[in-house]
Amino acid sequence: MMTGKLIGNRYEIIEEVGKGGMAVVYKAKCLMLNRYVALKVLRPEFREDKDFIHRFKAEAQSAGSLSHPNIVSIYDVGQDGDIDYIVMEYVEGVTLKQYIDAKGIIPWKEAVDYAAQICSGLEHAHKKGIIHKDIKPHNIIITREGTLKITDFGIAKVMSTSTITTGGPAAMGSVHYFSPEQARGGYIDAKTDIYSLGVLMYEMVTGRLPFEGDTAVAIAMQHIEKEPTPPRQLNPEIPQSLENVISCAMSKEQSRRYESATKMMIDLKKVYLGTPVAFDPRVSDGETMYVPKVEARNHVLPDEILGHEGRQLPQQEKNGKKQKTPQQKKKDRIGVIAGIGTGIGVVVLLGVLFYFFFLAPSGADVELPDFRNMTVEEAQELVKNTKIEIVVEREEESEEVDEGKIISQNPTPNKKVKDNAKVKVVVSLGGEGIAVPDLVNHKDSDAQEMIRDLELVPNVVSETSDSIPSGYVIRQSPSEGTKCKKGDTITIYVSSGKDEKMVAVPNLLGKTEEEAKAALLDAGLTWGSIGTVESSRQKGTVAAQSIRAGVEVKEKTSIDIRLSSGPAATEPPAATEPPQTPKPTQMPVETQAPATERPTIKPVSPNA
Numbered sequence: 293m294m295t296g297k298l299i300g301n302r303y304e305i306i307e308e309v310g311k312g313g314m315a316v317v318y319k320a321k322c323l324m325l326n327r328y329v330a331l332k333v334l335r336p337e338f339r340e341d342k343d344f345i346h347r348f349k350a351e352a353q354s355a356g357s358l359s360h361p362n363i364v365s366i367y368d369v370g371q372d373g374d375i376d377y378i379v380m381e382y383v384e385g386v387t388l389k390q391y392i393d394a395k396g397i398i399p400w401k402e403a404v405d406y407a408a409q410i411c412s413g414l415e416h417a418h419k420k421g422i423i424h425k426d427i428k429p430h431n432i433i434i435t436r437e438g439t440l441k442i443t444d445f446g447i448a449k450v451m452s453t454s455t456i457t458t459g460g461p462a463a464m465g466s467v468h469y470f471s472p473e474q475a476r477g478g479y480i481d482a483k484t485d486i487y488s489l490g491v492l493m494y495e496m497v498t499g500r501l502p503f504e505g506d507t508a509v510a511i512a513m514q515h516i517e518k519e520p521t522p523p524r525q526l527n528p529e530i531p532q533s534l535e536n537v538i539s540c541a542m543s544k545e546q547s548r549r550y551e552s553a554t555k556m557m558i559d560l561k562k563v564y565l566g567t568p569v570a571f572d573p574r575v576s577d578g579e580t581m582y583v584p585k586v587e588a589r590n591h592v593l594p595d596e597i598l599g600h601e602g603r604q605l606p607q608q609e610k611n612g613k614k615q616k617t618p619q620q621k622k623k624d625r626i627g628v629i630a631g632i633g634t635g636i637g638v639v640v641l642l643g644v645l646f647y648f649f650f651l652a653p654s655g656a657d658v659e660l661p662d663f664r665n666m667t668v669e670e671a672q673e674l675v676k677n678t679k680i681e682i683v684v685e686r687e688e689e690s691e692e693v694d695e696g697k698i699i700s701q702n703p704t705p706n707k708k709v710k711d712n713a714k715v716k717v718v719v720s721l722g723g724e725g726i727a728v729p730d731l732v733n734h735k736d737s738d739a740q741e742m743i744r745d746l747e748l749v750p751n752v753v754s755e756t757s758d759s760i761p762s763g764y765v766i767r768q769s770p771s772e773g774t775k776c777k778k779g780d781t782i783t784i785y786v787s788s789g790k791d792e793k794m795v796a797v798p799n800l801l802g803k804t805e806e807e808a809k810a811a812l813l814d815a816g817l818t819w820g821s822i823g824t825v826e827s828s829r830q831k832g833t834v835a836a837q838s839i840r841a842g843v844e845v846k847e848k849t850s851i852d853i854r855l856s857s858g859p860a861a862t863e864p865p866a867a868t869e870p871p872q873t874p875k876p877t878q879m880p881v882e883t884q885a886p887a888t889e890r891p892t893i894k895p896v897s898p899n900a
Contacts, residue, residue, distance in 0.1 A: 294318060294333070300372050303331055303379065312444070314344060319382060329367060332378040339374050348376055357420055362413030364433070364443040383441055388429035388492075396499045400530040402783060403496040404564045405770045406432075409440040410489055411557035417442075418482040418553055425480065427488035428469040429495065436760075437732050438767040467508040467515075468501050472544050475512035483549045486556060490541025490549075497534065498526040502542070516544070533563045536571035565694050565777070568670070662705035663698045663717060671698060671717070679712035687719045694777070695722030725775030728782060731768045736786045739765050747778040754788045762789035792846050799841035800834045800853055808834050808853055820850035827856035 294305045294316075303320040309330070310317040320331040338344035349369065356366040368379035388406070392398065398406070410432065417424060424431075424445060431444040471487035473480055494502050502520030505511040520542065523535050537559050543549045550556040559569045658678060663671040671682050685702075693699045699718045703709055726746050731739040736752065743750040760766045769783045770776065795816045800808040805822065812819050820838070827835035838852035839845060 298323075299331060299333075299375065299377055300368075300370050303329065303377075305331060314338060314348065315378075320379075322379075328382045330364075330380040330382045332380060334376040339376065345376060348378070358417055358422065358445075360413055360416040362409050362440055362442060363416065364441045380443070381441075383433045383435055383443075385433050385435040388432035388434055388440065388496075391434055392429055392496060392499070397527060398496045399783070400497050400527075400534055401564060401781065402769045403493060404534065404560050405438075405774070406434075406440055406496065407489065407493050408557055408560045408564070409771075410442065410492070411553045411560060413440075413442045414482075414485050414489070415553040415557065418485070423480060423482060424485050424488075425474070426466070426469075427485050427492060428466045429492055430466070432492075434767075436767050437730075438769050438771045467511045468503065470512055470515050471546075472516045473546060475515045479546075481546065482552060483546045486541050486550050486553060487543075489553075489556075490538050493534075493538050494520065494523055494542065497530050497538075498523050500526065531563065531566075533559075533567070533569035536569050537563060540571045562696075567667070567694060567696065657708045658711045660701075660703055660705060660707050660709050660713075660715065663701050663715070664705070665693060665697050667696050668698065668717065668719065671715075680709070681712075681714045683714050683716050684719055685716040687721050689723055690720040691723035691777075693720040695720055723777075725777060726780075728768070728770055728772055728774045728776055730772040731765050731782075731784055732772075733760070734765050736763050736765065736784070739768075739784050739786075743782050743784075748776060749779060749781045751781050751783040753783060753785050755785045756789065756791035757787040758790055760787040762787050794844045795847050797837075797839050797841055797843050797845060797851060800837045800851070801841075802829060803834050804832060805834075805853075805855055812851055816847045817845070818848060818850050820852040822852075823854050824857040825854040826858065826860045827854075828859050829856040831856050831858040 295307060297305050299305065299320070302324050303322055306319045306321060306328075308316060309319050315332045315334050318331045318333065320329050321327070322329050334344065334348050338348075356369070359365065364383060365381040366378060367381065370377060370379075410427070414424065414427070422445070424442065426444060427442070431442065433441045433443060435441065467475070469488045469491045471480070471484045472478075473484060491502060503511050503514035503518065505514060523538055524530055524532065537556065540548070540550055540559075541556060550559075562569050658680070660680075661671075661674055663674070663682070666674070668682055668684060675682070688699065690699055697720050699720050701718075702716045703713070709715075726748065728748075729742055729746070731742065734742070740750040740752070755766055757766050764787050766785045766787050768785070776782070793816065797817065798811045798815050800811060803811060809819055825835050829835045833856050834853050835856040836854040839849075
């Protein structure tokens with residue numbers, strides 16, 4: 293038992309909070325700084341394994357250099373006797389896997405917010421040259437405030453030209469979230485984490501994993517060879533742009549995925565704001581055309597040119613010894629005439645082209661479309677069958693028009709112009725946006741009022757909570773400080789109180805006191821006061837219960853019972869004394885009722 297043990301003469305272990313394949317995590321208190329921390333301790337069975345100890349320390353080295361709000365911080369690393377440990381930030385919350393299992397399908401805007409937070413953490417790690425290699429919902433923690441934190445850098449690698457995955461210990465990530473290059477033991481880079489994040493997003497918005505199988509090998513082969521079912525076939529509510537982002541992240545070829553977590557995060561922001569995001573499977577990171585690699589070949593001249601011995605035949609000199617035949621002279625004359633004709637043709641063609649490009653009258657008049665609220669790319673696509681050119685005149689801030697979209701154009705919409713006209717446009721840089729306030733622990737009505745005051749739309753989701761009182765906000769999405777625009781939806785998760793389970797009261801009549809107590813505990817109930825009452829039932833058995841059998845009550849409810857003291861005395865009262873009547877507070881006594889009747893008693897105080 294580790295509870296209560298002092299590690300490193302500084303960390304007092306409070307309780308166990310989680311287990312992994314390599315280590316056990318405890319909640320501990322740092323006696324020096326008087327704060328709670330998470331203490332990750334290498335499992336006893338691996339303390340003699342140098343490979344595991346090396347990987348365990350590598351985690352501390354990998355994550356210790358990272359400082360980001362979406363990554364669990366590493367405070368300390370050490371050894372106490374034969375115990376190797378890492379001291380980390382203590383985060384109260386649930387894993388993303390637990391949350392997915394509880395919710396089934398996560399609303400797409402919430403999933404995009406979560407994915408963007410993970411991207412932000414990965415962006416920081418990748419810039420530090422660290423690949424996580426095991427991105428999965430089990431390694432993501434959601435705090436009460438809705439902030440996601442990446443943890444478990446146990447198999448992270450520092451990027452280098454020799455970062456190759458191999459079988460055995462290096463391939464420790466969950467196979468459901470493996471990238472194809474991990475599955476086949478190939479070169480890994482930052483795009484490996486992007487693939488795993490794509491799988492995680494797929495699971496969040498569809499409620500299922502893209503690939504399933506009876507064995508790890510079967511699943512790994514699907515990652516290499518099989519395309520997943522498109523997410524919108526499983527959940528039509530998600531936008532096409534989100535499916536495009538997932539498809540790009542999950543491309544089999546690394547060169548076709550997002551070039552970086554930063555570029556993926558930009559597209560996620562576009563999806564959240566409703567800006568279209570396209571994905572061409574031939575295109576890498578949405579910009580660079582993917583061109584298959586062509587093997588270089590050494591072209592060898594055939595024997596007809598090189599001669600029978602493989603050497604090039606020498607050209608005849610102008611004053612060579614051999615004289616030209618009449619046929620050869622005729623061919624020379626034809627060649628000269630053909631050359632002159634070709635030259636004249638070229639001159640005529642250049643003249644025609646010059647006329648059409650510089651002297652010919654302008655093209656036909658066309659009505660100029662309205663490019664406002666489009667991206668420049670969308671505007672160019674709209675006039676691709678004309679010679680109209682879209683020119684960005686300048687960029688400026690705008691609260692009304694989303695970033696990257698056209699604010700105004702010159703000439704104005706619907707004006708008649710030549711089909712080779714130039715249209716100058718002003719493009720939005722976006723505005724400062726509306727910062728989402730901290731709504732956690734606020735009363736439901738107050739939080740909704742705060743949201744509406746900012747011209748945002750509240751969306752209330754009810755959740756049970758053991759720690760937050762009913763009617764108060766547990767967490768929010770998007771998180772505090774996120775920039776939004778007017779009309780965006782803010783989801784608040786409001787506590788409905790504890791999840792009180794209802795259970796049926798068992799039939800206790802005829803049972804002994806011990807049997808009755810056991811039956812109540814088995815049903816999730818407790819016993820209250822225990823007294824005696826005169827009854828025809830066997831002495832010492834239950835003759836009455838405060839709530840009849842079969843009634844559903846809240847779990848842990850107390851049930852009062854009365855044990856039989858035997859039948860009442862049969863001696864008739866003295867003739868001089870009037871018949872005695874029962875006291876009003878006396879417990880009802882079971883009579884010889886039919887077997888189907890279940891006598892009950894009213895609740896009484898324990899002192900009755």
